[in-house]
Amino acid sequence: MDYQALADLLFPHLKYTREYYEEKYPKRVLKEKAMVTRFAPSPTGFIHMGSLYASFVSYVFANQTDGIFYLRIEDTDQKREVEHGVEQIISDLKKEDISFDEGPGIGGAYGPYIQSERKEIYEAFVYDLMKRGYAYPAFETKEELDDLREKQEQQKQRLGYYGVYATARNLTYEEIKKHLEQKDPYVIRLKSNGKFEDKFTFKDCIKGKIELPSNDMDIVLLKQDGLPTYHFAHVVDDYLMGTTHVVRGDEWLSSVPVHLQLFRLLGVKAPKYAHIAPLTKKEGTRIRKLSKRYDKECSMSFYQEEGIPTNAIKIYLATLLNTSFEDYYLSDRQARISNFSFTWNKMSVGGSLFDLTKLQFLSKTYLSRLSAEQLYEEILPFYQTHDNFFYKMITREKEYTLRVLNVERTGKKPRKDFATYQDIKKHTWYMYDTYYYEDDTIKRAEIKESYDKKLVQHYFEKVYDENDTKDIWYEKLKEFISQYDYAKTVKEYLQKPGEYIGHVGDFCEMIRVYLFCSLETPDIYELLQILSKERILKRLNHIN
């Protein structure tokens, strides 16, 4: 068989050769250890936690080595593609604050970054393989391939198109020409030169040494529609785009022999591979991969709805990436992901259960470390889309809101009661008159029979002084209540039961409920300061 003639027969209109593209996309000039990584999703819907994790890992390694992190859209399966899939991905990633050095809509010297726009490039590389005898057309129909598989199953053979089963290998030039003239649909397959019995070892960045059989499958390179399969597109693109490290799910591990063989046949160096274990979830006693379809915590919209900060998610993912990051993060208020050195070999080889509780804990820590201003800036976009009324109010009363957000925030151990953006309204609404007076909120507060509104009112009118420091305020408060048979401390109250009608805690509880409609609030002193005496009295007068 004259393969050069075959290649010319199949690609009569080839515009450019492989060499042209190699010249067009020269090797990247980067620092020695710089990693070039990419995120390569298919536009089949929303980004989910699993792919976010993979992209995060890729991003982190490129970033810490001053490398390149780019986005490439793998849209070679047009059947699965959803409408506006590409836009969806790009907007999802924007929300997650993942930024790329290159990609569709961003630019870069190695584009186009959308595979469906790279058809001619793949053809040039197939042409190159074919003329050297490593690729050939195959005309089997779906039914014929199904039959083959059935036959192999019956005979307990390995399934697939390989060796003696790769019958299209034997087609003559004339036969192929005839098929083409009849416009028979066909695919281009790899003519594998590997033997399944030949084992080789390969070193994965995460999983370490792995022994694999050589590939002997004549896998499809170009599908009937002329677009490449994942395998071929991966090899061509990652070669031309200069990827140094391919980070992907470990379901790809068994395709490594195919990919390495393709790189070898093209005569180019293969990138390093990092196969990451899936994020999993426990369902009853069964552990399974986190699924887009069944698990709410898999889709990014869940976090956006809940108001879980993107940065908290990243911090959590970083702890999954290298557990030592967690120690670093918790021990240092100034800790940043970008300041930590992540390593491949600290990554887990088995699947990790995705733990929402831990994420929430980290989120609390993260939010507690923000300044009031930073927190304010972060919650604005959330409330703008989720609670416009609250949004407008905090925008209008920005200074006031900053004071509210600053409660117990500035000390050494800042308050940690916000796990989500939602929690902010949940824990501060009562500081706003709009809500306090709305629909008689106070009527819904649990005012107990034992409460003594007059006493509280008397206290605020006669004793409470806004200019007191916290210590003085508290002393005066205790002094005041002791005149009315309330114990100054809980201990005292418990030691001499029957002598008091209540204790300082009971009095504070009344203040809480009357003024804030809640049994649970942060430090009252700070809240009272923010509210101001005038508004305190107004609130008290409002209660019947």
Added chain:
RNA sequence: GACCCGUUGGUGAAGUGGUUGAACACGCCACCCUCUCAAGGUGGUAUUCAUGGGUUCGAAACCCAUACGGGUUACCA
């Protein structure tokens, strides 16, 4: 069926043949602090390292089997 990968407390895990009678963190429990809550502090809980064999003076760590879980075996990625 074949071929890969994995298996340390409820969870994430440290661990690379000898201060491991298994770190740290989340969770849970108790106590302390305390005007409530959230934190914080102290202590506790729980893994004998999937199982069975070996190798070794010594194994969670090395080897072999088995079991269980996961993946691949597409003109899906």
